[in-house]
Every structure is written in C-alpha cells, then in structure tokens.
Amino acid sequence: MRLTLMADEIALAVRDLAVHFEMEQGVVRALEGVSFDLRSGRTLGIVGESGCGKSVTARSILRILDRPGRVVGGSIVLDPGSSGSTDVLALDPNAERMRAIRGGRIGLIFQEPMTALSVHYTVGNQIIEAVRQHSDLSKQSARDRAIELLREVGIPRPELRVDAYPFQLSGGLRQRVGIAMALAGDPDILIADEPTTALDVTTQAQVLDLLRRLQAEKGIALMLITHDMGVIAEMCDDVAVMYLGRIVEYAPVETLFAAPRHPYTRALLRAVPTILAKPRQRLATIGGAVPHPGARPVGCPFHPRCSEVIEGRCTAAVPPPIPPGQAGASCFLEVPG
C-alpha cells in the first residue's frame, strides 16, 4: 500500500542507516538498517521504548552522535531528487556546511530545553547568536528577530523576556524558548526529541498546539520522537514503531491504531494505560523487558517476547525491512512462508 500523500516533497530521506557503539564488551548495534522519509508539512512520529534507537536516529541525522557511537552504513540525504541533494553522512560533522545544515535547514528541540540553553547568557543573547550564525543580519536586526521568534512561540511580553536568563523562566516557557532557538535558523525540518516529556500535562497541551501551528504555517517536515502513544495519536500523520534499532512497523496514524500489524505494536497499544480505563482495569502486558542492545536476540529481535512467534523462522532469521514509503510490518507473519 502506498501512502496517500506521496505528492508531498521529501525533505530528507534516511536509507539503511546503521549505527554501532564500539564498547570494550563488544559492538552494540544501536541501529540496524533504518529507512524513512521526512516530508514537508507532515509529521512522522517515531515511537518505541528505551534502547530502541529513536534518539540515536535523531543524533545521527544532525551528526552529533556521541562517541563511541559511529555511523557504519546508509545515507541521510537532504532534498533527494533535486540537483542540490546532499548526503549529510558525506560531510565532516565539524565542517562549515554541516554546521549550516544543523540549526539552519534542520532544527532540533530537546526534551530538556536546558540542554540547548546556557545558564550564563540571556535567552535573547542565545537566540541572537543562533540567528546570526544562520544569516547576515546586524546585531540590532537579529535582536528584533529574536523578539519576533519569542512572540511567535507564544511567550508573553517578549520584549522584556528577551533579557531574561533561562532560570528565571518556568519549564513551559523554557521549552518555548527551546523551540524559538530551533526556529532561529528558519529550518524546514524540525526534529523534536521527547519535547514534552518533562512538562506538565496542561503545558504539554500548549506546546503540542504550538508545534502543530508552527508546522502548518511553515510547512515544516516534523520528526517527533516520543514514547507516548497519546502524543503520537494527537500529533502525527505517519508513525514508525521502533524496537531494538529497527523499524518494525510503519503506517499512517489512523491505520496504526485501528489495525496494527506487528505483534509488538499490538502489544504496546494494549499495554498503554488510558484515561478512558474502567475502574481497576488491568493491562495486557508484554512478557519480559527490552533486552540490552548488546545482547540482541538471534533472529527477529522481538521473538523472545512475541506471543505469535513462529519457531524455526522468527528464531532463525531477521524479517525483511519495510520498503521506505510503504506501510507495513517487518514480521514473518507478513511474509508467506
């Protein structure tokens, strides 16, 4: 099945991305052949439990993967199909060109905005610096732009807040500043890594609304990383479900929730506590825990926890990956045996 909105331009194409962490104890395969597209004006949700590789994917795209992590294969192509397409993996992470892409073409929103903000400078100074790094505006124009960005992300009285230090702001306002920072280079791709996980629920609702509005206004390609199925349902057009470094299911959001195809997706959806629960309602559980990525099971990585495991098949080989741009599950139940 082809996804409906093929017409939307592909802003970034990730193909067969593989990342290894070379540790003393051996090689940890953090990502094993991850492929997906980010499309202008659309939101791709990446969901999965800890260790599934969702943050490693984001960091690889921005070339800010920490040692001992290393991209060992694949490509990450900006503007594929156009004459000016660029494989960011071919660039030196510290080269001027990569720095122009990081924060320029691709903005990043962190879970904890203080990761991106310094405690020593006012929020204005930091946004001004980011603006000037990606444009040739004068100091005064950059300051005006910073105030405009703060207003755009819904910060009240931005002309005063521009001179505030991050610690003087509440968590919700800090995350708005984090978003303003991410927008400073006028990116057309935004990667948001658990952007609301550290926020209270009413603040989360406001920040999600803000992200949705900005995306619609600017036609941004948004990649939203989260562990929260509620946030996925609320925000995304398409969803990639990850497990131990692989995309195990890819689908439009309505399809994923209405007719999940991978046993892991099905189990995950049943395990989510819901605000619509009946009193004392028990949850379906997935046996065991996510294995350490260094102790990846042979065959399908999910098979030891899978209730529909096919002995001899799932235990022996890794199911084929989902072709990029298509909905489906990487599961032997999908492949005629």
Added chain:
Amino acid sequence: MNILDVVDLKKHYPIHAGLLRREIGRVRAVDGVSFHIAKGETLALVGESGCGKTTVSRCILRALAPTSGSMHFSMAEGQSVDLAVLPKRALRPLRRHMQMIFQDPYSSLNPRMMVGDIIAEPLKVNGVPAAERNARVLELLELVQMPASARSRFPHAFSGGQRQRIGIARALALNPRLIVADEPVSALDVSVQAQIINLLLDLQDRLGLSMLFVAHDLSVVRHVSDRVAVMYVGRIVEIAPTDALYRNPRHPYTETLLAAVPAPDPTLRGRRMKATGEVADPSRPPPGCAFHPRCPYAVERCRLERPELTEIAPGRFTSCHRAGEIELAGVTG
C-alpha cells in the same frame, strides 16, 4: 475505618531577606489540606509540578515537619496517633507501619547489597530472627513474581521493572498499614509500566493494601486508584471516587487536566480544550480562587473570595463557587 485522617495540613516555607533575615513572605507549599484514606483503599493525589502533592506525602512520612494541622494514623489496636506532633523518637516504632515505594528503581536500591539482603533489611532492623527472615524473603519474592534465585544477585543484574518489584517487596516486608507510593511507574517503559500497574492491582486485591498514590499521570491513576484528590497550588480542589471524577468532574481545574491528556486514539484528535496560562506561584497565589486566572468559568466572586472544599454529593468534594451552576465535561470509557 480510616487508616489516615489528615485535617487542615499546612507546610509553609518562610522567605527571608535582608541583613536581619526578616521573614518577608511564605511559600504556601501545602495550605490547608484535608483528606482520609480508608482501610484497603488507594487514594491518588494528583496535580502538576509544584502543586504540593509530594510535600503532602513527605509530611505524612514526617520527612518534613508540618507547619500545622493534624494527621491521625490509626494503629492496629484501634488507637490513633497524630503524626504531626509526634516527636522524632516516638516516630521510630511507627515507621514499620508506613512504607514507601519510590519513583526511581535505579537510585532507591543499594547497589552493594544483594537483593535478599535489601528485602530482609527492614525485617532485620525490626528484630525478626534470621530463619524467619529467609522464609519471608522467599514469600515476598513470590508475591512480586520474582524468582527465588534473585536473592543472591545484585540490583545491577535486573531491569528497571524488576528493580521496581524488588522495591515493592521491600516495602511490603513488614506488612505496613500504609504504603506511600510516589510516582512508582513514571520512570518505566510502557511495557514494564503495565506489568507494575497489574502487580499493584493484584497486591491491592490480595493484601488489602491501603495506599497513597502520588502521581501526575492521570491515565495511570484511573487504573489503580479508588478515589482521587486533585491538588492545585497547595490545596485540594476536588476529591471524588475515581470513575465519578473522570466521567463527571466538578471542578474546572479537573476538567482542564482531563482535557489536556492526549488520548491514545487518533479519532479523538482535536477535542482538547485549551488550557491557558501557567500554574500560579505558591509564594504569590492569586487572591480568591487560585485557579481563577486560568478558569473559563470565573466570575467576580472567584477573584475575591477563596472557595472552601465542600461536600456537594455523598463522597464528592469540590472547592468551586460555581459547582452548582456549571456543566463540566469529563472523559468516558
């Protein structure tokens, strides 16, 4: 019978300034909170960060000394003691009756102790003989669905969910009369969270636990609690049986909270109500009802007069001047 009766609990922190460190104001972290926990019941205390829910739980455990108010804790003999005024020394023999389950299973277990010793420690401190201790440890491991072999291993060998089970076994070791669980599943992955929620439900059924469940996640709370108390800026704004509170909230803040939770269902997208503004600062709470600057239903009276928590139907309490006249939306399952 009530295990715990809290009446008008306050915890204020003075703000000092100037050369003479004069008190120039107070942070009213908890400002007149009353509730009870019946035997065998789980009461959830919910609210956003800074609302005072954790301060309440720390006062009950007397990790903090309350500024005023009473907290009557019923003892096995049918007598009760006021935890608020008890001197530290008199508290010690009571500690075994109140146990805690922590949020972070990684920092709450001593990495240098074997799991068997971690679980046995409260037994040892309370003079249970070694032979009995071993039997009890095995019983507890079975209760939290861990293999007996876990006894002789160290915490690092276990996943987050298994560690949380170990923490629960330790908390249950002395058959406490009250369990205080502060965000016990919020650090866990979804698949593991579900296991621990089910375990807590099983333990409630099997042992008739009385529990104060402090949490910010309204979905988790709907699964595990019998009643819910919603806090906002140091005060309880609503208490109700769980299902009634979710279906038919009677305080506008409860309605706002429920509406803000994204439901795991894309067909319900966009029905969220906008929450405006930010949580008030507990050192400078707004006059009148603390929620009025964010409340879509606020009228003049709400700006002037602070509403008291009142019983509007059997077992249902709300502190809203307009509770009788406004229709609020809940979430139904």
